[in-house]
Amino acid sequence: MNDLSNPGINSQLGIEWPKNMNEVPKEVFVRTDLFDVEQKRIFRGPEWHAVAHVGELPERGDFKTYTLSNVPLLIVHGHDGEHRVFYNACSHRSNQLETASFGNKTEFECPYHRWLFNPEGELIGCPNSKEYSPGFKQEDYPLGQPRVDSFYGLIFITMHDDTPPLTEWLGEVKPTLIKALGDDGRLRLLGYQKVSYKSNWKGYNDNDGYHAPLLHTAFTLLNWQGGDGRQYMDMARGHLGFEAELKRVPRSELIQDHSLVDFIGDEANMGSRLIQLFPTLVITRHLNVYNIRFAIASGPEETEVHYAYFCHEDDDEEMVKHRIRQSSNLLGPCGMVSMEDASIFHRIHIGSNTPGNAIFQKGVKSFDKLEAEIKQNDETGNLARWEYYRKVMGFERALA
Amino acid sequence: MSAVAANTIDHEAVAQIDALQAGYIHALDSKDFHAWVDTFDTAEDTAYFCIAAENAERNLPIALMYDDNRLRIEDRVTFIEKIWVGTFQDYYTRHFIQRTRCSQQSNNIYAVETNFSIIYTPESGKSDVQVAGLYKDEIIINGSGAKFKSKKAIYDTTVLPRYIVYPF
Numbered sequence: 001m002n003d004l005s006n007p008g009i010n011s012q013l014g015i016e017w018p019k020n021m022n023e024v025p026k027e028v029f030v031r032t033d034l035f036d037v038e039q040k041r042i043f044r045g046p047e048w049h050a051v052a053h054v055g056e057l058p059e060r061g062d063f064k065t066y067t068l069s070n071v072p073l074l075i076v077h078g079h080d081g082e083h084r085v086f087y088n089a090c091s092h093r094s095n096q097l098e099t100a101s102f103g104n105k106t107e108f109e110c111p112y113h114r115w116l117f118n119p120e121g122e123l124i125g126c127p128n129s130k131e132y133s134p135g136f137k138q139e140d141y142p143l144g145q146p147r148v149d150s151f152y153g154l155i156f157i158t159m160h161d162d163t164p165p166l167t168e169w170l171g172e173v174k175p176t177l178i179k180a181l182g183d184d185g186r187l188r189l190l191g192y193q194k195v196s197y198k199s200n201w202k203g204y205n206d207n208d209g210y211h212a213p214l215l216h217t218a219f220t221l222l223n224w225q226g227g228d229g230r231q232y233m234d235m236a237r238g239h240l241g242f243e244a245e246l247k248r249v250p251r252s253e254l255i256q257d258h259s260l261v262d263f264i265g266d267e268a269n270m271g272s273r274l275i276q277l278f279p280t281l282v283i284t285r286h287l288n289v290y291n292i293r294f295a296i297a298s299g300p301e302e303t304e305v306h307y308a309y310f311c312h313e314d315d316d317e318e319m320v321k322h323r324i325r326q327s328s329n330l331l332g333p334c335g336m337v338s339m340e341d342a343s344i345f346h347r348i349h350i351g352s353n354t355p356g357n358a359i360f361q362k363g364v365k366s367f368d369k370l371e372a373e374i375k376q377n378d379e380t381g382n383l384a385r386w387e388y389y390r391k392v393m394g395f396e397r398a399l400a
Numbered sequence: 401m402s403a404v405a406a407n408t409i410d411h412e413a414v415a416q417i418d419a420l421q422a423g424y425i426h427a428l429d430s431k432d433f434h435a436w437v438d439t440f441d442t443a444e445d446t447a448y449f450c451i452a453a454e455n456a457e458r459n460l461p462i463a464l465m466y467d468d469n470r471l472r473i474e475d476r477v478t479f480i481e482k483i484w485v486g487t488f489q490d491y492y493t494r495h496f497i498q499r500t501r502c503s504q505q506s507n508n509i510y511a512v513e514t515n516f517s518i519i520y521t522p523e524s525g526k527s528d529v530q531v532a533g534l535y536k537d538e539i540i541i542n543g544s545g546a547k548f549k550s551k552k553a554i555y556d557t558t559v560l561p562r563y564i565v566y567p568f
Contacts, residue, residue, distance in 0.1 A: 101454065101558065191455040191462025195560040255478060256471040304559055309462045328466030334450075334564040336479050340487035342563030347489070 013037065017390050019398045020367040022360040024386050029203045029352035032300035034393070038201075041392050042279050043069035043297065046163040048149070048156040048170075050281050051075055053292055054083055055153060055187035055310050061104045061119055067296055068157070074098050074108075074143070075155065078120045083150070085157050086121050086143035097143070117143055152178055152185030154283075154292070170277070171234035172372075176241035177275045180285045187290055187310035190324055195333040196304045199345035201280055201297035202389070203352065204305070206382050207344050208282050208293065229272070229376030238388030242274040244376050246287065260329055260336065263287045264322055278385055288319070289327045301349065307332045409504055416546040417502065417512055417539055424548075425495035428566060433477040436567065441540055441547040446470045450553040450568050453533065464555075465567060480565060488565055491522040493530070505538070509549065512537045516553070518568060531557045531568060 013034065015025060028034060043049070051066045057077040065088055066073045072088035074097060090097050090110035097108055097117070107124065108117045116125035121143040129136060146157040149166035151174075156166055163169065170177065181187065197204055229244025248270070251258050263270045265288065274284045280295035280303075290310040298304045309327040311320045329335060333342045352358070363378025365371065370383050390397070420439060427435035440446045450465035467473045501513040513536055520530040533555035540549045553568040 102458065189460065191458075191460030192452065193462065193464055194452065194454075194558060195563065198562065254482070255475045257469065257475055260472075260475070324461045325466055325468065328463045329472070332464070333560065334464050336483060339479070339484055339563055339565060343488035346562070 013393075013395070015393075015395050017395045017397045018357050019400060020359075021370055021383060021387065022364045022367060022380065023357040024206075024360075025357050026352040026354065028389075029200050029206075029349060029358075030301075035297075035300040037393065038297070039069045041394075042389075044071075044159045045392070046158065046160040047278060048158050048163060048166055049279075050154050050156050050277070050292070050294065051085060052083075052155045052294075053153050053181075053187060053189075053308065053310070054150070054155065054185075056102075056189045056308060057083060058188060059104060061106055062102070063098065063105060063108075063119070064102050065098055065100065066294070067298075069159070069297075071146075071159065072096055073146075073157070076119045076121070079106075079118070080120060082120075083155055084121060084145065085148045085155060086145055089144070090115055091117075091123060091141040091143055092126070115141075121145065152181040153187060154181060154185070169237060171237050171239060172232065173234050173239045173241040173275055173277070176243055176273050177277075177283065179243075180273045180275050180283045180290075182285075182290060182310070182312045186313040188313055190309045190311055190320075190327060192309070193307040193328075193332040193334070194304070195307075195342070196298070196302060197342065197345040198301060199303050199349040200300060201295065201303045203348045204295060204303040204345050205276070205280055205282075205385070207348055208276075208295075208305075208341060230373060231376060231378065231381040232373045233370070233381065233384035235370065235372055235384050235387075238278040238385035240274075240276040240381050240385065242272070242376070242381070244272045246271050255336075259322065259325055261287065262322075262326075264319060276385070278388060284331065286331060287326060288323050289331055290323070291327065291331055303345070305333075409502060409510070413504075413510065413541055413546075414502065416541055417510060418499065420539060420546040420548070421497055421499070421512075421514060421535075424551075425497060429493050429495055431566070433480055437473055437477060439548055440470065440473055440551070441549050442470065443549070444470055446473065446548065447550040448473050448476075448548070448553075448567065449551070450555065452558065453554050453556045454558055456554050464560075464564060476567065484565060488563070489522050489525075491520045491525075491565070493566055494519045494521075497535070500534075508541045510539045510541065512539055516568065528561065530561060531555045533557070533568065 049068050051073055052064050052075045056064055060077050060079050062077045064075045074086045074088035077083050088097050092113055092115050095110050095112040097110055114127050115123060118124050123138050123141045126138060146159050148157050151166055231242045233240055272286045276282050282293040284291050292308045294306040296304040311323045331338045360379050363374050363380040370387060374380055424439045448467040449463050451463040455462055467476055496517050498515045500515055503511050505511050513534060516535055517532040518530040519527050521527040533553055536552045536554060538549040539546050555568060
């Protein structure tokens with residue numbers, strides 16, 4: 001049964017959603033009992049979850065391990081050139097197959113009973129198989145796989161049978177997503193910054209990605225308030241797209257090494273693009289930074305974020321160097337612009353233990369209707385996602 | 401480069417190297433960032449990197465802090481003292497270091513490796529390990545004493561326990 005089309009009312013969780021569409025009950029950020037329900041309805045439910053970009057696994061035999069809803073995954077660039085996602089567990093007794101977070105292998109061996117798999121997931125060796133159960137056939141025991149699809153190199157999985165096709169699920173936000181993935185998806189990994197935030201995944205999600213720039217002193221100091229932009233939402237799935245111009249500004253006296261905020265390239269491509277896909281994925285292309293943020297809801301009060309940075313395959317050496325220097329210091333958990341985002345995740349989580357609702361203000365025009373397109377500095381860009389979350393979780397809106 | 405055991409290096413040089421490392425962690429733990437900058441050589445190409453071991457082992461260049469010239473090292477102090485001020489929960493740090501290798505690269509340049517760990521204590525919070533790793537430093541000794549020509553803090557902690565304000 002499709003959880004989404006018939007979610008049922010979750011009255012046993014005892015959350016009544018406020019009548020006004022710009023309000024979110026604070027308890028949803030901190031109620032630990034929601035976490036298991038979210039795992040079932042969202043993280044193992046009919047949604048797509050990005051687990052890797054092919055640019056992270058450029059060579060045949062490259063692999064990456066990842067975790068979604070506690071399920072260990074093994075993503076492998078096969079010797080036939082295809083990228084596959086496996087459950088990271090031996091097909092025999094489910095011993096975790098690979099423990100490294102990355103590497104390159106020609107075969108994967110489970111040390112427990114020495115079952116051996118090739119990078120295409122086939123079982124190619126199992127000692128003493130003559131003594132196995134009647135009719136045992138090696139070819140019946142490949143590594144298990146979730147449903148997989150990809151979009152401009154971004155690999156998604158779903159663990160639910162009723163998830164619609166990926167392009168349909170992505171909905172309205174595809175044009176911005178394509179830009180954020182380098183226009184053609186031909187990205188190459190430059191490295192990671194990995195950090196854990198003491199915040200529920202929704203607290204992370206509500207405050208990463210796009211938000212009003214008042215928080216960012218750097219924007220003010222660098223005079224980055226100008227430029228046209230817009231935010232638009234996919235109302236069916238709660239995704240958000242954001243596009244804004246960034247104007248060249250006179251060099252600020254604030255910092256001495258201006259390469260941190262210099263843009264190299266076509267004026268038309270100078271800007272900020274951001275995509276937020278339900279439930280947790282954030283992708284941004286800002287100045288010359290390509291950044292995919294893989295977020296793992298590792299517990300009710302913990303979210304682990306892997307900031308993966310990329311260059312484009314066509315970049316020359318100078319451009320790669322520029323991207324490395326800009327990416328490292330600008331937008332991550334220690335970035336000039338964004339360090340304070342990270343601190344907000346913690347503080348929102350702490351503050352959400354107080355009673356009442358979080359009330360969105362800027363850009364709210366109506367209490368009973370959401371708009372699909374809003375101004376770039378409105379804080380209402382999260383509301384479509386909240387409405388979708390409310391429906392998926394089966395929380396009823398109060399009548400008055 | 402021929403590795404020279406620490407005990408064959410001039411005692412005076414080792415003493416200066418140790419004094420530099422002590423000055424470095426004292427500057428950070430007392431949040432005197434101008435003193436921190438002063439532990440670096442004044443040459444334009446003086447560098448400070450703070451990079452995950454996971455990236456370093458794969459030759460992935462992205463760092464947590466990528467200050468490949470003197471100006472960027474100075475700009476980092478501007479981030480801390482001007483840009484981020486008032487936005488984060490402050491924390492104390494205590495660095496613990498242990499020199500493990502020291503060799504003379506040339507006349508006045510030494511390659512030094514030092515284990516480090518940092519205990520951090522957020523305001524009104526409990527103390528915990530923030531990070532563990534290895535400093536790989538190039539230290540230059542001249543008339544004005546020992547300074548970092550380059551300092552690379554390679555941290556083992558695959559997933560950092562929170563956002564980072566202060567250099568490692």
